Amino acid sequence: MTDDAGDAGSWVSLFSGGKDSSWALYQALERGLPVERLVTVHPDGDSYMYHVPATRLAALAAESVGIPLVEVEPDDFAASETVDSGAQGDAELEPLEAALDELAEELPGGLAGVTAGAVESEYQTSRIEAMADRLGADVFAPLWQQEPRDLADAMLDAGFEIRVIRVAAGGLDESWLGRRLDADAFDELEALNEQYGVHILGEGGEFETLVTDGPHMERAIRLDYETDWDGTRGTLRIEDAWLE
Template identity: 45%
Template sequence: MRVAVLFSGGKDSTYALYWALKEGFEVKYLVSMHSESDESYMYHVPNIHLTELQARAVGIPLIKGFTKGEKEKEVEDLKRVLEGLKIDGIVAGALASQYQKERVERVAQELGIKVFAPFWGVDPEEYMKTLIQEGFDVVIVGVSAYGLDKTWLGRKIDGKALEELKTLSEKYKVHIAGEGGEFETFVRDAPFFSAKVVFDEVEKIWDEYTSSGVLIVKKAHLEPKG
């Protein structure tokens, strides 16, 4: 089974890639969509440029797609990228976004290929625990929810952070895995990476009015493991 993984560099797409490799799929490509709009309905935006480093760390070709990020039109932009690839299926890291899942399924149906969303409907707390236990180095690079302040930017998701997210979920209804857009992540390292991503220069941008912000990684490099 030749597949492409829809890849943003965040925890969900990276874990979906890990799943595909463990399942024995032939992962031909990582597909990253670069949106001009920070308000994209479909695509992860913060630090999408760093997927180049991650692709090198896993040794899989990266295909970049570009979109203005306009609602619905950005789905057609994805289709144009995928229809040029010789694949039998696509893998997505969707957990709970019906909007994204339905549109990826529609594109796949139109192209005559299969869709795999291995973690759809998963229990979010167990899912996050598994990421930590499996050794994924996940950091938060964007926040946009009550209860999440600028101290969360650049913070690694570990056991302590997960307990705090559980408390915030109870108090503010924050989705514990960030699937409602409450936070965005980046994976610096994973069990199947040959090297880890090291941040050299970062900038925190915080908007007090909206209580939201992003961690912009201006410089980064790969550091061999072991």
């Protein structure tokens, strides 16, 4: 894994539209990496490897960023009855690897590397690194093992507008759904980390986000939504979304 530009060739950003993958993309662009494609995986149901909610909005984000998007659809996933998390993670990676292998044939200079938004997950990172090795590509992961609050502050300082689109942890109630993450929100998340162990960036799946505006985007994403809340966890039900 690297935090510097690698060999000549094209880069692909693993992109969900959430804050972590968006920050990795933004940092890659700031460093001058030639990101030629964004790749979004749409899992069918829960996933060990991928951000799940509202991934369809990645198309709007990509339009705003101005980089072509490649979408990996649920039909591309092999059916699996395994309950072993390691085997499931490996199986989930297969359609992404196939898509990247295909992209490598058409990208200028081939596939030089991929960006990843991993912060602390060895489970995800080890698999992404192994996949990149098989493809002969580098991995650019600027969030890896960074201090979570420092990352949060850097995102806010850069002008990221981040909305919470799913919560699934103690201390996070329905009021967090649709909330914009600002300094006060991250202060509250730090307190929830001390009380409940909630990761400040939601790295353990405690919450999921969507970046609706940022310095890498030409137009902001705007949403009409309702909230689905079952008493312990909830998700935004997006009724409409558009670029401002």
